[in-house]
Amino acid sequence: MSHSSAPAAAPLSDNGMTHREVLQSLTGLLLGMFVSILAGTVVSTSLPVILADLNGDQTAYTWVITATLLATTVSTPIWGKLADLFDRKMLTQLALVIFVLASAVAGFSQDTSQLIAMRVVQGLGAGGLTALTQIVMADIISPRERGKYMGLFGAVMAVGTVGGPLVGGFITDSINWRWNFFIALPFAVVAVIMIQKTLHLPKLAKRKVSIDYAGIVLLATGVSTLLIWVSQAGHQFEWASATTAWMLAIVVAALAAFVVVELKVTEPLIPLTLFRNRTFTLGVLGSISVGVAMFGTSVFLAQYMQLARGANATQSGLMTLPMMAGLLIISTVVGGVITRTGKWKRYVVTGSVLLTVGMFLMGTIEYDTNFFLVSVYMFILGAGVGMVMQNLVLAVQNAVSPQELGVASSGIAFFRSLGGTVGVSVLGATLGSQVTERMGERAADLGAAIAALGEQGKEIAAALAGGSIPAVHSLPEGVRVIIESVYGSSVASVFTVAAPLGFLTILAVVFLPNLALSRQTRQQRMEADAQKAAVETAGAEGAAESLGGSPRAVESGAAGSVK
Structure with a gap:
């Protein structure tokens, strides 16, 4: 009896691919994801400069x-x-091309309208990369083995998020x-x-498809109007106003019509039957x-680091590293444990x-909280996000049918983005009101500190009266401490407001x-389901033929059983 020597690269138990082959398959995907994160975050520190160069106002900045x-x-x-x-x-390559071409055109923008239009197209491409990355992973790797590869995505996310603003x-x-x-x-050319x-x-089985155009239009109308209302209310118009009333009317009408359409079309954009699945809901x-x-x-x-701790844009990126470290380290370790134990x-x-x-x-936190403590808090928060975010997607992908894996994965990403976008807008409004209130409370102290500066104080007073805040780290100490304390406690109140959502x-x-x-990977599950259905069909047909083909035997068998 002969024994073959161990192969150089043992195949994975679940999909027959070696670890190296999986990594090769994921490399382009990871690079594409890095491109989208980098292109999205790289402009964050330069937006004030961009808007000043293009003569944009605060409304343009928001948009x-x-x-x-x-x-x-x-x-x-x-x-x-x-x-x-x-x-x-x-589709993955198409999303990447759309994203990067829009980014390149944005670089030639001559006014804020062109920049905003290209940012919309960028968002269309980013939506594709967000959804397709998770879906393609399910094609290559089974749920059981997916955990140990999640760390790679966490690493790419951390490098892109922290590195983008610095670059x-x-x-x-x-x-x-x-x-x-x-x-x-x-990077995008190499990724494609x-x-x-x-x-x-694996190739999808060819079938006749129908695209739910009505659903696309209604969902886009309802969600866009909702997000525009949340982001503009309190700034462009009052929360309680006629504008709010008609915008909410559009939201309710569009989303109600969307539900009706989704119940009737053959290929719904978001199958409402998914909500019968407890894991998905x-x-x-x-x-x-x-x-x-x-x-x-x-x-x-970022606002806390710059406005409450006097950091510049580059320093604020470095100061948020503890949160990214928590996300990266814990998601990698936990992913490996999930793969090993199930x-x-x-x-x-x-x-x-x-x-x-977290x-x-x-x-x-306050403006003068020991930064080591703040770092620990950020690490805890990052660790929590790292353990929940990817593994929620994993649990849903594992629980739905392989035919619905795409819409289920993107559904989770959709509601995460929706919650994040609405949340940031509402929390931003909370921050604004908190800053106004606390500035009012410290008005006397601030006035005295500014008055003590003489001529220099007049410039600072004019800037503050206009609603803008100079670079905090460059302010004289007496004024800087007051501004930092106001923003420190105001940002903290934002986290206090958001924290109860964690209980949800x-x-x-x-x-x-x-x-x-x-x-099993998605394709293996589909093949197994098809085989199971074929066996059940063949068994049912066989039973029907035996009953129909020899009725006397059936009758005599029945009679015998009666005897």
């Missing part, structure tokens, strides 16, 4: 940010549905802000080529507060608790069905 979030949120479920109908590899600040200071929009181009060469996905609820934690912290932590629920529940605790702890996540994940993780 440059909101336009991308809005388009990403609306387009995510559309891409998810398309992934269930068409070639997912081609953007350097490019803006040393070259020109327009190059922020061009930096992703070479690598996806073409290394990403090998609870996953949606849990994702909303994760979105607020993920999007909100990135926005308000146990996932305990980690999602633990993560939801850490997320909630939010409450961040609600206690805890409740949602506690009641998630603790299903065993499948060892």
Whole structure:
């Protein structure tokens, strides 16, 4: 009896691919994801410079940010549905091309209108990359083995999120802000080529497809109007106003019509039957507060670092590293443990608790809180997000039918983005009112500090009266301490308001069905389901033939049994 020597690369037990082959398949996908994150974050530190150069106002500033979030949120479920109908590899490359071309054109913008229009197109591409990355992973890797690869996505997310603002600040200071929009181009070209060469996905069975155009229009109308209302209310018009009334009327009418359409069309954009699946419904609820934690912290932590601790844009990016470290390290470690043991629920529940605790702890910070303590709080919050965010998607993908995997995955991403976008807008309004209130309380102290500065104080007073705040780190100490204390406690109050949402996540994940993780990829599950259906059909036909073909035998058998 002969024994063959161990192969150089043992095949994975679940899909027959070696670890190296899986990594090769994921390389282009990871690079594409890095491109989208980099291109999205690289402009964050240079936006004030960009808007000043293009003569934009505060409204334009808001829309440059909101336009991308809005388009990403609306387009995510559309891409998810398309992934269930068409070639997912081609769709991934298409999303990447749309995203990067829009970014390149944005670099040539001559006014804010052109910039905002291109940011909308960027968002359409980003929605595709957000949805398709998770879906393609399910094609290549089974739920049981997916955990150990989640760390790679966490690493890419952390590097892109932290590195983007640092690179953007350097490019803006040393070259020109327009190059922020061009930096992703070479990476995108390489990503498209690598996806073409290394990403090998199983072919979808050919079938007649119908696109739910009415659903797309109604969902886009309803969600866009909702997000525009939330982002503009309190600034462009009052919360209680005629504008609010007619915008909410459009939201309700469009979304009600969307539900009616989805119940009738053959290929619904978001099959409402998915909400019969307990895992999907609870996953949606849990994702909303994760979105607020993920999007909100990135926005308000930067403001805390710059306005409450006197950091510049580059320093503020470095100071948020503890949160990214928590997300990266814990998601990588937990992912490996889930793959090894097959146990996932305990980690999602633990993560939801850490997320909630982290939010409450961040609600206690002040401008002079020991930075080591702030770093610990950020690490806890990052660890919670890292344990919950990807593993909620994993649980949902594991629980739905393979035919609905695309819309289910993008559905979770959609509600996470929706929760994050609405949450950031509402929390931003909260921050504004808190700053106004606290500035009023410290008006006498601030006036005295400014008066003590003489001529220099007049310039600072004029800037503050105009609603703008000079670079805090450059202010004289007497004024700086007051501004920092106001913003420190105001940002903390934002986290205190958001923290109770964490209890929603805890409740949602506690009641998630603790299903065993499948060892089959999407294609293997579809083939197994097809074989099972064929066997059941053949068995039913065989039983019908035997009953119909020899009735006397059946009767005599029945008579014999009576005797």
